[in-house]
Amino acid sequence: MSISILLRITAVLCLCVSATVATATTWQHEQGTLTLSETPKRVVALNWAATEALLLLGVTPVGVADKAGYSVWVKEPELPEAVPNIGTRVAPSLEAIAELKPDLIVTSSEMAPATDLLERIAPTYVISVYKKDSRPFSKAREMLLTLGEILDLEERAQAILTDIDHTLAAQRERLRRHGADDQPVALVNFLDDRHVRIYAPNGLYQTALNALGLTNAWPHAGNYWGFSVVGLEAIAAYPDSRIVVIEPTRPGLSEHLEDSPFWTYLPAVQRDEIYQVDAVWPFGGVFPVMRLASNLTDALIQGGTDNVR
């Protein structure tokens, strides 16, 4: 946290300097320096976390990567239909980006090999919410605040973060009042009827758990996206935990699980502690944390069942 405060102070200082000198403003980022002489109007986002941050700030990007996927997997904040797609997230079309004549490109270090090519098109701001040893939520906050500065929308960025903090605090209070915050939870996503993604303490979702005062049942660090793919039997090692299933689930899953005594004898199932929440994109920015926290609180207060739906 102290780092992000420090960054904010530096940024504010930068702004003060720029305001007095009234020349180009610069920002340090992961792959160099971003220099802008005026506020960008046409922004292209090459990943969904950046798309989300821009939309939260009320800026509609002029082009986004994997637009169809965004509308299916991330959903909120909603992306206007008219925004052009510029290719996939792993291999965007440079030509399409150039055609849009952007004045700012937001990307992550996953695109590192292409940074030089992107710089030829427009000033590029590189920030990776997800990479080895990074803390996604503080990175996502940093991204939102810096984008706020760059786009001259700092107040809005601050307001969004304050709003999120308030929501999280309110949900925590609700959970505490219902006494639903004492038992660990395992957050899982069924991949098929034998394997789950389990969300690890180094992921974005952990922020939601921390903010709600909940303990993550899964103690191991996951990959840098913050999850591990495990066999379903791995949950059995944590008999005290509640199981929160994040949608979507595959058709036929509940019937399959019902037939398996492995599942029906699972302590959490025996205690009716299977909860199900709406799909929330686990690799986004600050917004999914708020959504998950609200959904999770609702589900935990509402009470569990003995199977997925």
Next chain:
Amino acid sequence: MYAETRLATNTPGLPARLPLAAALLWLGALAASASPWLAELDPAALISAFWTYNSHDYTSVLAHFSWAPRVSVAILIGCGLGLAGAVTQQVLGNPLASPTTLGVEAGGQFGVTIATLFAPAVLAFSPDLAAVAGGLLAIFLVIALTWRLGFSPVTVILAGLVITFFMGALNMAFLLLKGEWLGNLFIWGAGSLVQNNWTPFMDLWPRVLVLALALVLLMRPLQLLQLGQASASSLGARVGMIRMLALFLVVLMSATVVSRVGVVAFVGLAAPVLARLLGARNLVERLVWSTLFGGGLLLLADTLAHWASTWGDGSLVPTGTTTALIGGPIILLALQSFRNTHHMPGQDASPTGFIPIRRPAVVIGSVLLTLLLATFIVSMGWSPGLQEWSWTPLSQWDDAWVWRGPRMLAAILAGVSLGLAGTLIQRMTGNVMASPEMLGISGGAALVMVLIVLSGAEVGRAGQLTAATVGAAGALGLLILLARRHRFAGTQLLLGGLALYVFMDSGLRLVMASGGTVASKLLNWMYGATWLISESEALALLSLILLISLCLFTVIRPLTILPLGDTSASSLGLPVGRARLALLLLAALLTASATVVIGPLSFVGLIAPHLARVLGQHTVGRQMMVAALAGGLLLAVADYLSRIVVYPGQLPAGLLAALVGGLYFLWGLSRHGRS
């Protein structure tokens, strides 16, 4: 055929090490698998977990519904794959044959991918159906393509290989475009034996048993095959029919087995190799011991995978990873002990026994050059925009060059180097199936890249290039080390390359199982992301390739002489060992520079030299020239298509090369049959 030479050395007694090794393998695997449970359950309770459980003790429930079915499935599937592998090797008369060689696994995966995307109801109805249909489609294509050619082992393997590449490329295209929707397929492709129910085992065992019985009934006709095709025909056996029936059963077995747990491929290859190494001589012995070794091997591999999962951060280590890790050393073992070099397919004749008429190199060369030029013009000029297709006016080609030029130039150069490298290697080994891809030189480069992605480190362009070069050089070093004692003979090189490929594959499977997004990134590179290439990189590559091409003029004589055999070559005054080393180094350098651009999996290095031969170029120099041009043309077209077909999305060019090249190859193969 190798089978005949083995038959001659048949001895009545069974070597004692065979049952000993099998017993050791089984006991070791079982003990290792059981050991984590013994802390919580006594041995009697653990054994009884196979048929009962104590509902008051969750450990007992877990043992009965998770551990015991997993062990049973591993043994069942391992035995099935071992038997299928042994039969395949017998049918094809080739020590490298396995269900994988016939494209069954790639076909099965293709079926499941299509079903997941377009007909999820089919998957819910029966998980086997899609995989079996895909596997059958693959084998049907192989058979249809090779039918007219008398179904000879060499052709079947060649066709199977191309089908594998082709369907694998289709799978990858879907995974790259629809990765988020196919998360479970990443696991399926990596092979996981995790169980939480007895249902899969109960579904599987009757099928495996019936198929195994059917295969055993084919034993007698199969034995006739051992006598060689001519003798078997004269004895009245309908060789083609027997082969087809046996292969059909093998497909059913592999696809059924694999549809439940994913691709655990190398068991079907490793088990028969191990059985033969330990002294199984005749067909009955090979079938029996391959089956037993298959079961033991898969159980051991699965146990290792389970251990690795619990030792690490709990994240799933797919069984496909460990089978590949076990498969690699076994193939290396095989490499040390196969002394005969004349078993290799492709060595006896051209794949089809068909020699195309000679054509003047100048004519063919200028036709290819014209086509290349046309591709260049279309690629630079005619392109899709966000709104509509349009011709870029010549005055704007300067701007367009930035986005379209360097990648196309690099693709052409990669094609040229693969064409050259492929010709070099095929001439050197005297084997039309040899190519940089198959020697594992590209695989070595890819292995390092996989490791980098696994470690999560961020590397720039220069880093990628260095990593690929280090990997290719490492693979080459290993090959030289392995092959030196065999004087760089073709078979050993190919086997060594295959082993390297197996190691790379295991890393790839691990990445694929660990998560969709990382895997997409890796797959993109693996299939050649030409869009990342900058102008300076393309120009650097150009000068490198020009330099190497100059060196190539000096090697035309050794290349002409080497296939005559070591003795003749030596007597003609050629230092055989040194000549081979120099050729190998050149080929490696060419391969490394191509791999950086186009990834390790395009099979231009296999196709371009073949195309040159089909176009009537028989002497070394002409074949090299035409192969280089053909390779460049192939990848230029692939690069253009990769940019436009799903605009503004793009497919990796190497993947399209595999598709384009695959289609060409299949067409060419069927055309040979007619003439």
